[in-house]
Amino acid sequence: MFSTPFLDIPALSGAAGTVRLPGSKSISNRVLLLAALASGTTTVHDLLDSDDTRVMLDALAALGCSIERSDDGTLRIEGLGGRLRTPRASLFLGNAGTAMRPLTAALALLGGEFELRGVPRMHERPIGDLVDALTQLGCRVDYLGNPGYPPLQIHPVALDSLQLDTPIRVRGDVSSQFLTALLLALPLAARAPAPTLPASRGSLPPEGAVPPWGGPAAGRDIVIDVVGELISKPYIEITLNLLARFGITVQREGWQRFTIPAGSQYRSPGDIHVEADASSASYFIALGAIAEGSGIRIEGVGADSIQGDIRFIDAARQMGAAVDSGPNWLAVSRAAWPLKAIDIDANHIPDAAMTLAVMALYADGPSTLRNIASWRVKETDRIDAMANELRKLGATVEDGPDFIRIHPLPATGWRAASIKTYDDHRVAMCFSLAAFNPDGVAVRILEPHCVAKTFPDYFETLFSVAHAPEVPVICIDGPTASGKGTLTVEVARRLGYHYLDSGTLYRVTGLVMRRAGLDAGPAHETRIADLARALPLVFSEGKVLLEGEDVSEDLRTEAAGMDASRVSALPAVRVALLALQRSFRRLPGLVADGRDMGTVIFPDAELKVYLTASAAHRAERRYKQLISKGISTTIDSLRADLEARDLRDSSRSVAPLKPAPDARLLDNSHQTIEQSVVQVLAWWQEVQPFESS
Numbered sequence: 001m002f003s004t005p006f007l008d009i010p011a012l013s014g015a016a017g018t019v020r021l022p023g024s025k026s027i028s029n030r031v032l033l034l035a036a037l038a039s040g041t042t043t044v045h046d047l048l049d050s051d052d053t054r055v056m057l058d059a060l061a062a063l064g065c066s067i068e069r070s071d072d073g074t075l076r077i078e079g080l081g082g083r084l085r086t087p088r089a090s091l092f093l094g095n096a097g098t099a100m101r102p103l104t105a106a107l108a109l110l111g112g113e114f115e116l117r118g119v120p121r122m123h124e125r126p127i128g129d130l131v132d133a134l135t136q137l138g139c140r141v142d143y144l145g146n147p148g149y150p151p152l153q154i155h156p157v158a159l160d161s162l163q164l165d166t167p168i169r170v171r172g173d174v175s176s177q178f179l180t181a182l183l184l185a186l187p188l189a190a191r192a193p194a195p196t197l198p199a200s201r202g203s204l205p206p207e208g209a210v211p212p213w214g215g216p217a218a219g220r221d222i223v224i225d226v227v228g229e230l231i232s233k234p235y236i237e238i239t240l241n242l243l244a245r246f247g248i249t250v251q252r253e254g255w256q257r258f259t260i261p262a263g264s265q266y267r268s269p270g271d272i273h274v275e276a277d278a279s280s281a282s283y284f285i286a287l288g289a290i291a292e293g294s295g296i297r298i299e300g301v302g303a304d305s306i307q308g309d310i311r312f313i314d315a316a317r318q319m320g321a322a323v324d325s326g327p328n329w330l331a332v333s334r335a336a337w338p339l340k341a342i343d344i345d346a347n348h349i350p351d352a353a354m355t356l357a358v359m360a361l362y363a364d365g366p367s368t369l370r371n372i373a374s375w376r377v378k379e380t381d382r383i384d385a386m387a388n389e390l391r392k393l394g395a396t397v398e399d400g401p402d403f404i405r406i407h408p409l410p411a412t413g414w415r416a417a418s419i420k421t422y423d424d425h426r427v428a429m430c431f432s433l434a435a436f437n438p439d440g441v442a443v444r445i446l447e448p449h450c451v452a453k454t455f456p457d458y459f460e461t462l463f464s465v466a467h468a469p470e471v472p473v474i475c476i477d478g479p480t481a482s483g484k485g486t487l488t489v490e491v492a493r494r495l496g497y498h499y500l501d502s503g504t505l506y507r508v509t510g511l512v513m514r515r516a517g518l519d520a521g522p523a524h525e526t527r528i529a530d531l532a533r534a535l536p537l538v539f540s541e542g543k544v545l546l547e548g549e550d551v552s553e554d555l556r557t558e559a560a561g562m563d564a565s566r567v568s569a570l571p572a573v574r575v576a577l578l579a580l581q582r583s584f585r586r587l588p589g590l591v592a593d594g595r596d597m598g599t600v601i602f603p604d605a606e607l608k609v610y611l612t613a614s615a616a617h618r619a620e621r622r623y624k625q626l627i628s629k630g631i632s633t634t635i636d637s638l639r640a641d642l643e644a645r646d647l648r649d650s651s652r653s654v655a656p657l658k659p660a661p662d663a664r665l666l667d668n669s670h671q672t673i674e675q676s677v678v679q680v681l682a683w684w685q686e687v688q689p690f691e692s693s
C-alpha cells in the first residue's frame with residue numbers, strides 16, 4: 001500500500017495482463033457477521049483483508065468470538081450461537097457502513113451494553129431510519145452525538161419484550177444497509193416466544209445467557225415492510241443469498257415486504273468462499289475499455305456473480321468495452337474508441353457508477369448518471385467530490401441533487417491535477433484512470449492510502465498491468481561517503497518510488513558468482529554476465545533480498561567489496577547490469593543511487609542530483625560510522641583513501657564519476673539528511689506539472 005502523502009501516476013498509454021482481485025467487502029462483512037451469529041465453526045476462504053473487514057473482525061473478537069487465521073489466509077470462526085460472551089463493549093467501526101449498520105441491529109437484539117463509534121465521517125452518515133425501526137420494535141438505542149447519526153449507545157432488552165407481531169417498518173430510500181441490517185439480525189428473534197413473560201427491560205443478561213433469557217423456545221414469522229422506494233436493491237439480493245447459505249430462507253413480496261419464517265435459525269455452511277469484489281473489478285473493466293493493448297483478464301469474479309455491481313459490465317459494454325466472461329473470470333478489451341456516451345439510471349450500481357464518471361471523460365458526448373442521491377451520504381458527498389475533481393482535470397460537469405453529467409475532455413484540454421480524495425477509496429481508485437489521457441499529463445492522487453478501506457493494494461495491482469511511455473526517474477550520483485544511499489532511500493520512500501542501489505548490484509553479482517563456484521577471470525565472464533542479467537534481487541526497507549534471502553550482511557564484507565571490484569571490470573557484466581539497472585525503472589517511478597546513473601544508465605532522467613561533500617566532512621562521517629562499529633581508524637587515513645578513490649573514480653575511462661551536464665549540484669557538507677531530502681523533493685516538485693501539495 002502507498003502510505004505517502006501523494007502518489008503521482010505518470011501518463012499511462014496501455015495495459016495488458018491478468019489481475020486477481022481481493023474479496024468482496026459486502027460479502028466478507030456479511031459472512032463474518034453471520035458466522036459469528038451462527039452456531040458451529042465457519043471456515044471462510046478468500047476473505048477481504050482491508051480496513052472495513054478489520055473493524056468487523058475486531059468487533060467480533062471484542063464480543064468474544066473466537067477467530068483463527070491460518071497461514072493461507074483462511075479464517076476459522078467459532079460462532080456465538082446467539083450466546084453473548086461479552087455483554088459490554090465499546091466498538092470502533094471506522095467508516096464501514098457494512099459493519100456499523102448490521103452490528104447496530106445485531107447488538108440491539110443480542111442484549112448487552114454497547115457503544116458504537118466510527119471515524120468523524122461515519123458520524124455524519126445517517127443511521128436514523130435503522131434506529132427508528134429498532135426502537136419501534138422495542139430495542140433501546142441512544143444517540144451519543146447528533147440525533148440520527150452515530151455514535152450510538154445500545155442498551156439491553158429481552159427478546160421476549162419485543163413488538164414482533166406487527167410488521168417492522170423501515171425506510172429504504174436513504175440506504176439499503178438498514179434493511180440488510182434488519183434481515184441479518186432479526187433471525188435472532190425468530191425463535192423468540194410471544195411475550196408471555198414480564199419484560200425484563202434494562203437489566204443486563206447473566207453472562208453466557210441465551211436470549212430470550214430463560215423463555216421457552218417457540219417462534220413467529222417476522223415481517224419487515226419497506227417504506228419508500230428501496231435503493232441499491234442488488235445489495236439486498238446479496239443479503240438474501242448469504243442468509244440462505246446460513247440456513248435462513250427469507251420470503252419476499254417484491255421489494256416491499258420481507259418475511260423471516262418462524263423458527264429460522266442460523267446454520268453455518270461449514271466452508272464458504274468469498275468472490276472477488278465486483279466494485280473493485282469496475283476499475284479494471286474500465287481499464288480494459290480505455291487502455292490500448294491486448295486487454296485485461298480479471299480473476300475471482302465472473303458475470304454470474306451474486307454481487308449487483310457486476311452489472312457494471314453492461315454499462316461498460318454500452319460505452320464500447322468488449323467483455324467476455326466465464327466462471328470466476330472476466331476478460332475486457334477496448335472495442336469502440338472514443339467510448340460512447342451513456343445516460344444511465346445508476347441506482348443499482350451506486351459504487352461502480354463512480355468509475356463511469358471517469359470513463360465519461362473519454363466518451364463521444366456528455367454522459368449522465370441519474371438516481372444517485374445516495375452518493376451524497378457515503379464516504380464523502382460523492383457528487384460534489386466527483387464534480388470538483390473532474391473539473392480540476394479540465395472537464396465541464398453539471399450536477400444536481402441526484403445526478404451528475406460529465407462532458408468529455410478533448411485532446412489538448414486535459415490539465416495535470418492534484419486529485420483530492422476526501423478519504424474516499426473510490427475517488428482515489430477511479431481517478432487513476434484519468435492517467436490514460438491523450439495529452440500525456442500525469443495525475444497526482446492525494447492521500448492514496450484511503451484505498452485501504454476495500455483494496456489496500458489497488459495501485460500496485462494497477463501498476464502490474466499498466467504501461468507508461470515514460471516512467472519517472474530521479475538520479476542521485478556522487479562520490480563515496482557523500483550520503484547518497486541514505487538520501488536516495490528517503491526520497492524514494494516519500495514518493496512511493498522504487499529504489500535502486502546500483503553499487504550493490506556489483507556486490508550481489510560477486511556474491512552470486514562465488515555461490516556458483518566461479519571466479520572473476522575472463523573464462524567465466526559470460527556465465528557471470530548471465531547470472532547478473534537475471535539477479536532475483538529486491539531492495540526492501542534498507543535490506544537487500546536475493547530470492548527472498550536477506551544478504552545485506554554478506555555484502556558488507558571486505559571480500560564482497562573485492563569481488564565487486566573484479567566483476568565490475570568485466571565488460572559483459574557491465575552490459576548485463578546496464579539492462580538490469582534499467583529494468584528497475586518501473587511504475588510509479590524510481591530513485592537511483594550510484595556513480596553513473598545520470599550520465600550512462602538514465603541519461604533522460606527528469607531530475608539528476610550530483611551529491612557531494614568536502615573530503616573533510618566525508619572522512620569525518622566515515623570515521624564516526626567505523627568507530628561506532630568498533631573499527632579503529634584515523635580521520636587522516638580515511639581522508640587520504642577517499643581522495644585517492646575520488647581521483648580513481650573520476651579518471652577511469654569507463655563511466656567516470658562526474659556530474660551529468662544537466663545535474664543539480666548538492667553539497668551537503670553543512671546539511672542534515674532532512675535538509676538534503678527536502679531540497680531534492682523541492683527540485684522534484686519544480687519539474688512536476690502540479691501545484692505544490
Ligand SMILES: O=C(O)C1=C[C@@H](OP(=O)(O)O)[C@@H](O)[C@H](O)C1
Binds near residue numbers: 176
Ligand atoms: O450493503 C452493502 O454491502 C452496501 C450497500 C450500498 O450502500 P447503500 O445501500 O447505502 O447505497 C453500497 O454503496 C455499499 O458500498 C455497500
Ligand SMILES: C=C(OP(=O)(O)O)C(=O)O
Binds near residue numbers: 351426
Ligand atoms: C459506500 C461504501 O461503503 P460502506 O460500506 O461504508 O457504505 C463504498 O464502499 O463505496
